[in-house]
Amino acid sequence: MKLICNACKLEVSKNLTELKDLNLLDENSGKDYIPQGFFIIDDGQEDIQTKGFIIINVKDLINSNYHSDGSRLNGCCGYDGLDGMNRVCLNDHEIGTENSDCWMPHYVALNPDLINFVQS
């Protein structure tokens, strides 16, 4: 499966399969939360506001830029994602939030209202 931006249908992820073995998730700070090539749907246990969001590895995001609003791009050495969505597709549509600062596990949480799965 791939993910596309709902607004312009641009592909925004590499080919992904759902991760079934949740033991492969790494919750350590500064590490990739999910291995490359996989996605999970957030069950909302950690943060109810991201329930239903699609979680992927930062390296699996393609055709994407950082938000043009610099106030969304805070962080000490990466992006902390605390100020709203910080990633957009190449056509500037908001798609989700990259969390990549040193004090958090690294991943991208894509908003299910703004993206869709397509068969690849």
Ligand SMILES: [Zn+2]
């Ligand atoms: Zn778009």
Ligand SMILES: [Zn+2]
């Ligand atoms: Zn940092």
